[in-house]
Amino acid sequence: MYLSLRERIADELRRVGYRVLSPFRVPLGWVDLFIPRKRIGIDIYAGSYESCVERLLSYPFRDIYIIGDCEGCISLEDFCRHFGVEMPEMEEEKLDNPSSYVKAIEDALAYLYIAGEVYEKDIRYRPLEITLADLKRLGFAVSSSKPKLKPEMFLSLTHDGYIAAKKIVGRRILRAEKKLNEMACKLSYVIALGISQTLRVKERFDMPEDCSLKSLLVFMKKLPVEDLNVGDGHPKALFCNFLVNSVLNEEAVKLVKKLNRMGLAFKIKTYSPYGHEMGEEYRVAREAVEALLKFSHHEISRDVTGEFLAVTYPLTHADVHPILGQAQMHLATAEKAGVCRIDGSKIILSEKFPEYARVRLAMLAEKVIKDLF
Structure with a gap:
């Protein structure tokens, strides 16, 4: 391993x-x-x-x-x-069967490791509930608050807790290696790459009827403009993240539910620093995402990611110089379509640009998705 x-x-x-x-x-x-x-x-x-x-x-x-x-x-x-190093001595990993309480502590540590932090007034994970006092006594977990006025306490791992939890998750990856290999495919690679930036997935409920261009166009036209804002990063990772948050969201949720059954992902409630509930999301172990990226691969052409940049990056950036190397041809196409004007490295968008972006995104999604199933 x-x-x-x-x-x-x-x-x-x-x-x-x-x-x-x-x-x-x-x-x-x-x-x-x-x-x-x-x-x-x-x-x-x-x-x-x-x-x-x-x-x-x-x-x-x-x-x-x-x-x-x-x-x-x-x-x-x-x-x-x-x-100039010695050959590492590989010892067979021992997968012990701990007592029920030790297992509860391990489950709680893994939960905190993957969740990052938990609102202490609303702990709903049973192993964490019953071991909380011991985790603090052992120096594995600590409570802290961000606001100084009316502080709300959130539970997270200490350095020692993080080290212990990382080993526990590593053992879970070892146990699940065969299943993760079976899950590895083009689709799981794209989803894993899309998740890799945040290690989080939020479930959508307004999915396209199918993967036909007609359904994808209808779906994209309903997508709020803010959902087209994809941020900065590697074009392929940004495109996969966009797919996970849109047309591949249902498949992404199916995958993280499988990881959940292996103890490598959890569905949690999210809260503001002031304790206001904000929603629910899945959080995924980095090691599980890393494994899926190692076990599989899918090529997405630079032409596809270049056009993706051309229709999303200008929505939040007036200066398109950083993407000219890959997206210049597609920006020129958008200019010819009359939805923007390019002046050097500056871009001026018309009111029609978001609609143009949605149509092109539907076409790009169809092109990539048909190779995944």
Whole structure:
């Protein structure tokens, strides 16, 4: 299992003097190891070589290595020899059967790890309810408040609690490895990449009837303009996030419900710092998303992501210089359609631009979705 292997490789590299970050976030997810001083990115092959390459190339590493038994990979033995480290000793992970109360503590720690924080007045997860006092006594959890006036308390993990919870989630990934491999496919890759930025999914209830262009056009025309604002980031990740929050939302919810049954995702109520209920959402373990990205892959063309940028980025940016390299042709097409005017790197939108964007987004969604099922 790559999680155990990367921990041992990281330990060996640190032992001989390297500073190592593991895992390391990149624009398209995470890679297993990063040596900052030498700007070296390292990933462990675990099902998709294409995914390894794409994630490594999404960050400006000076040098990259993919460890594994595949064409284009470097063997673990050769890697260790190159970096002057000992071959890591791999011990078989012991998956114990803890007592019911110890299991409740483990469940509570995993819940807090994935949820991030929980409103203390409304704890609805039974294992957390019954172990809360002990978690605080053991120094694994702490209460804190953001507002100074009429503070509302939120529960989160301490540093020690985070370390313990991370190991628990790692063991759950090990137990679920076979199921996660079975779940891995083009669709789960797109959903995982869409989730990777926030590790959250909110359920929509106004979904398109089907994946036909006609249904997608009807759906997009009802979409509020604010739902078209996708922020900044890697174009592929932004597009997948848009799909998860729109036309693929139902499939995304199905996937996180499967992760929920494995103890790798939870549905929680969200609250403002003042204790006002804001809604519900699923929160997902980073390790589960990372695994799905490792085990599968799906290519989305630069032409598709370029047009996606061209119809979404201008909604929140008057200066389109950052996207000209990939979206210039599609911006020119929009200008010819009479929905915007481009002056150098500045863009002036007409009132028709949002409607134009919705139509193009429906066409892009249809193009990508038909390859996923």
